Amino acid sequence: MLHFSYGVMGSSKSAMLLMQHYNHVQLGHYVVLVKPAIDTRIDASTVYSRVGLSAQADIVLYPDQSLREQLMWVSVRNGRNDLPDVFIDEAQFLTEAQVEEIADLALDQEFYCYGLKTDFMGNFFPGSAALMRLAEDISEVPGGLCWCGRKATMNTRIDGEGNVIRTGSQILIDNHQEIKYIGLCYKHWKLGQSHA
Numbered sequence: 001m002l003h004f005s006y007g008v009m010g011s012s013k014s015a016m017l018l019m020q021h022y023n024h025v026q027l028g029h030y031v032v033l034v035k036p037a038i039d040t041r042i043d044a045s046t047v048y049s050r051v052g053l054s055a056q057a058d059i060v061l062y063p064d065q066s067l068r069e070q071l072m073w074v075s076v077r078n079g080r081n082d083l084p085d086v087f088i089d090e091a092q093f094l095t096e097a098q099v100e101e102i103a104d105l106a107l108d109q110e111f112y113c114y115g116l117k118t119d120f121m122g123n124f125f126p127g128s129a130a131l132m133r134l135a136e137d138i139s140e141v142p143g144g145l146c147w148c149g150r151k152a153t154m155n156t157r158i159d160g161e162g163n164v165i166r167t168g169s170q171i172l173i174d175n176h177q178e179i180k181y182i183g184l185c186y187k188h189w190k191l192g193q194s195h196a
């Protein structure tokens with residue numbers, strides 16, 4: 001089955017993924033951890049959460065790659081011929097074609113995708129749009145709060161001074177510039193207020 005758990009910046013998506021991944025490993029399941037190549041936090045192959053948990057991805061998936069092929073290589077390397085449970089972090093960065101392939105693979109095995117639903121302009125990422133269309137089990141990761149105390153539902157790009165930025169490319173990772181992402185409630189996202 002294809003599962004999609006979405007949440008805003010500041011919710012515990014990656015922590016939830018890593019805990020669920022850990023539980024499956026403890027139960028003796030064959031588990032493969034996947035991360036799209038676009039997220040450059042820490043280093044390319046580490047799945048990292050802000051509460052301090054981290055794990056090495058078995059596959060760093062590039063946009064032009066087939067996950068079916070990459071999973072075959074991992075199974076050859078591990079000497080396995082059974083099907084793994086697959087965990088995918090930052091699943092919003094999957095391409096539409098990759099999600100369509102995963103939906104077919106998920107007829108025979110479990111895929112747990114975690115990611116953002118929308119970008120800082122409130123538009124779907126290609127990966128999350130495809131997951132919202134095709135996932136059979138969709139749930140929201142709770143925990144994201146706006147500074148006003150209301151539930152955060154919108155992702156917001158801010159600069160070093162906390163000013164809301166409304167322009168620029170969909171993907172801009174926080175490694176060089178003073179760019180950060182926070183979750184806001186709809187009202188404060190709409191008003192562009194990132195603090196009291």
Ligand SMILES: [Zn+2]
Nearest residue numbers: 146148185188
């Ligand atoms: Zn608010």
